[in-house]
Amino acid sequence: MHDIKAIRGSFFDLTQLVSHPAELAQSARFIDDGLLLIERGKILSLRPWSIAAPDLTPEMEMCHFPGKIIVPGFIDSHIHYPQTEIIGSYGDQLLEWLNNYTFPAEGQYDCPDHAAAMAAFFLDQLLCNGTTTAMIFGTVHASSVDALFAAAMERNMRIIAGKVMMDRNAPPELLETPEQSEMETRALIKRWHHKGRLSYALTPRFAPTSSTALLSVVSGLRREYPDVYLQTHLSENINEIAWVKSLFPEHAGYLDVYHHYGLTGRKSVFAHCLHLDDEEWQTLEHTHSSIAFCPTSNLFLGSGLFNLQKSWDRHIPVGIGTDVGAGTTFNVLQTLAEAYKVGQLQGYCLSVYEAFYHATLGAAKALSLDGVLGNFMPGKEADFVVLDPVATPLQQLRQKKSVDFAERLFALMILGDDRSIYQTWIQGERAYSRDQRHG
Template structure:
């Protein structure tokens, strides 16, 4: 007999059974079950097997949730996103540093207001879930109330979310800066309040080196030593102008990453967004310290920052996940983000297969966040976060799915032509929290 279960789900399933060390392993590790049965209990995976093997062991066959015709994959993992920037996504005409001054900082100034932060947190989580993202590593603003509001909303949904208050004490508007002591104290209070509460985790979040004085980075190092199981989330080598600015601000350091490494901020739970213009020594440091990077294709293209080198990341054995990077990124949708990642690879003569792309968006992203023991595939004991995808919601998609030869081609068509319309439902911790055709479409189930 199967172990006890409380929910049974039928459909087509795709996941990866183990973490890959190189792209050549991915086809061996990929698992596709065209007609499968997923059993859940208490928000955890009990088993995934072929329907023919499992149906005779069902206690209540009439209660099976039937998703035949749909593709079920582990919930998408977004390894870099700014929730306050949701309301200025698609801002025109600037590169990174000018974009921050003209758009980002003014928008973030509003998050001193708890009501505004709460409203935008609810909207932000709705956008994640309606696009199939069940886990994210998230920037707040410098205001503690921005993080309180986000964590409160995520906690109600029992989401696995990592977030943190921006730490910033220089080279930014006065209305968004703080002293190192204030930053330390407010961050410590947030850690005490939220870290490891339910499925929530805290990330120390210095915005980037240019807005961090040596004194502030010293406080981040102190917090990392005091709370070694927290995450570190920041930006690295996104824009050539930014890199030159860092060199002028920290002349005693050998490069941009060395600023963080000097303050002992690299490591297993350190995630560096962008990493577009890394030196060889910086790739070595990321590997040697077991740090991770977030590849953000839509924002790198939108701000004209450059092309992330996927092949080099594999070659240097550096963990990597996908980041939508809203609001410089132009979509919450992981399918559209992966499609832009494919184009970034093509411009460098690297062909990003659908198999590899979905790996980065699921188990690879979980590994980058040091969460692969909890999420990322359908192995027994994993948390039941997954997304149900309708692969053909338009006439064009229906035609291309019909003339695709195998699951690899079907998934590539899905990632190339897909968008939020393809997300049929999203499940978090064994509960359906969003569905496309609900009566109150667009609302988070149970989260109103």
């Protein structure tokens, strides 16, 4: 019994997957005084303190978090670690952003030392913002992914990542041949996929930087390694869509380019999806593909507003993505606050339960990880975040005026930031503490 840890506090999670947002209230679980038992990184049980307390023994390690709210670890469904150092750069939309900021920043990652330093900084930023799992873009350089996976192994984090595959319409120093891309990607898959908690994602940046020869390579690797992921961008910007149509006139639309090469399906995650036509929505649904909703970058680059209602109507799994560096924060609470505003602009009321669903269990479903992550059900991996709902004087005032738990959680989502992350735990081990951060 000495291997069992006990965590006492207030807990919130979504206990089951849903097919309609109206079902989320029934899935939501709040235990005001609960006890979470963990054994060897896995959840044994979550029960009210009054029921579970008799099972405690003197040998158990016990942590108590009065006044805090403990939630499953946040899952970031779309983020670029090489863009960390250009976050908050001024004044461009998507295609200009790539040329003026992204490509110059990514050119530095042929240096293994730079990649290692930035990978460590990036993952520590995730942890201090409560993110325990992420789907991550590297650069075209294999060294960028080696550095990221090595740093994630040290922290025991569950991440999905891949090197960018790109052979046209980018600076020459960031281009590769299809043959080189295939060779390096295959080596990375063999080196890292399913090593510890790591998974590999085939990562063609987007259709405009992919020749038909490169897309054929991605297609072949997808068939050869059917359990790897695929991540890319889709219909983020109006000018981008027009560019794709000019580059691939033989295809019916943007998504048809990917679908033609067999790149849709389970474990395929398409970021943005702001300007889809009905046929594209239908293809995503029928192929069981997933979407990463990235509100802060969509607003920052002026790309458009994601239609959450349509994703529910089409039964398409959605995860929240910060999309750093066009996204303006690593913090999922702040990202959810922007998602709420995106909904408001379209007459869609995003409930706090739905918001947290897209950052926990719903995101796990979008990444085909709902069997191991996303809530506090027995057998799941014990990744969780201890939130401080009164981290600032304003939050203290607002919490006092909240009439029920849903209002308290909503106020935390709207007003919260990295100061609200009290601790982050990875597989039952403390990985970040705000007290340590501030000395």
